[in-house]
Amino acid sequence: MLKIKYGVCLVVSTFFLLTESRVQAQSDTTQHIMVDRKKDPSQIKKPYVILISADGFRYDYAERYRAQHLIKLSQEGVQAKSMIPSFPSVTFPNHYSIVTGMYPSHHGLVNNSFLDENTGERYSMSAKAKVLEGKWYGGTPLWVLAEQHKMISANMFWVGSEAEIKGIRPTYYYDYTEKFSVGKRIEIIKDWLSLPEDKRPHLITFYLSEPDHTSHSYGPDAPQTEQAVKMIDSVVFQLTEAIKPLKLPVNYIFLSDHGMTAVDRDHPIATPKAIDTAKYIIASSGTLMDIHAKNKADILPLFQTLKNEEKDYKVYLKTEMPAHFHYNATDDRMNRIGDILLVPEWPKVFSSRKPGAGYHGFDPEKVKDMHATFFAWGPAFKKQLKIPSFENVNVYPLIANMLGLSYQEKIDGKLEVLKSILK
Structure with missing residues (x-):
């Protein structure tokens, strides 16, 4: 197991073994593998993409808290002024917008919790049985698109990756859990990329629950949040260092689902009395x-x-x-x-x-703190490029283009928004 630099072993234990940010107390650490899958020979020479999300990593956190590795890596590639989340700027809708290229109202995850009026059923990110049901998820997630093209994909905890969508699951995936140490997570990704060519994933998604959890508890300006940001910075560095000896054409996209802001804790708005819960x-x-x-x-x-x-x-x-x-x-x-x-x-x-001290979900057009981070580096990306803010639905056509994956489904993202960041 890798040693984590920057003296973060204790920090890692605190954040990743005690945090319960998405689904409470999940304990299944079994890797799910579609053993009959093999990559089509035409996909073998394609590039590799690792899509990393650090939940709640606000657009200015890297500079503000001196995330030295992320700054250095992004300076060698592409830095966006910010990435604009879809409304509402919360976790499940935006993670799924990133991998479908669709606004929440179009892909169906309209909030972290919602009611489906057609069936009368309720969905919640904390209800494990609902999270596993493919019927809630519209669109064609990137891993489904890849598998449709007989390209192998692997998922570590991305929203929707545990469900069968359009009859397809990723070739490799884990049910959401906080029981893995960071070293173990990095080891798994390295192992995936060390597999024989016909079994090796070209698309890997990697979700990290920080700094969202800490920012909620202490606020975006707290020293604890700075510590969480620096921990994520170290994790990304350790991942890149672990992958480097494999000498594969790996491209990294580091982003987040939304930002975070301080709110008025002393004067919350009460539920209006006019709302009769019988009606x-x-x-x-x-x-x-x-x-x-x-x-x-x-x-x-x-x-x-x-x-x-x-x-x-x-x-x-x-x-x-x-x-x-x-x-x-x-x-x-x-x-x-x-x-x-x-x-x-x-x-x-x-x-x-x-x-709580920190919140997200506000209109990103009015509250800049809702904006997320977007950095990209690797052989497919131009170097030392800074780009303006853009909507997160545009990440999907970018990655599809990088991997040579065509799609017919109507999406909201447009390739022309980000195509210029590629060499």
């Missing part, structure tokens, strides 16, 4: 209150009441959500967005108790 279902709250009316005749009366009481939040009908959210009735392909949406105005959040 309405609140599917989510926090930085977006999503309300479904059991009887659609009750939508307008509640909307008018809330509009009259509107303070520290904006009230919208789903039919009238501003276009830049891509989150209105026209966009809602799977009927999972509430009839009435309450969008708090930063730094306010909905909460029945004292909120």
Whole structure:
């Protein structure tokens, strides 16, 4: 097992063995392998892509907290001013937008928790049984696209990778767990890339739950968050060093799903009393209150009441959500967005108790702190290139192009946005 430099062994233990950021107390550490899969010979000479997400790694964290390895690696490749998350700027929708090229309202994961009106079922990122069901996931994730082209893929904890989507799972994947040490995670990725050519993955996704967890607990400005950022910095460096001796044409994309901001902890917004839970279902709250009316005749009366009481939040009908959210009735392909949406105005959040120190989920057009990081380096990328901010749905066509994977499905991302960063 690799030794982690920068004196982070204790830090790693703290963050990755005690954190329960996505799915509580998962203990299955078995690798799932589709043993009958073999790469088509036409894919063998393709490049390799490792897509790394550090949850909640805000666009300015690397510079702010002197993440020396990430700064150096990105300076050798591509640095974006920021990457703009989709709305709502929360974990599950945005991780899935990155790998499908679609806005949340189009791929179906419209929030971390939501109600499907067609079936009456509820989805939650903390409900393991739901997370494993492929019916919740629209679009064609990158690993499914790769496998459709008979290219091998491998996943470590990316949103959606545990479910069978379009009848396909990655060739190699793990159920989400925080029981692996960082050294073990790096060892697994190295082992994947050390496999014989016909079994070796060309697309690897790698999810890290920090610095999101720490930023939620202590806030984006806390020394604990600085420590979490530096730990991620060390993990990425150790991964690149472990892969280097394999002498493979590996390209790295380091990004995040969203940013993080400090909120008003002393004056949270209470759930409006006008919302009678006998008549309405609140599917989510926090930085977006999503309300479904059991009887659609009750939508307008509640909307008018809330509009009259509107303070520290904006009230919208789903039919009238501003276009830049891509989150209105026209966009809602799977009927999972509430009839009435309450969008708090930063730094306010909905909460029945004292909120945590850090939050995300706000409109990234209004709250820059929601912006995420995007760095890329490797043989396919231009060197020493800085690019402007762009939407995260554009990562999908970029990676598909790098790997020579064609797609027919209509997506929201456009190749021309990022094609110029390739050599």
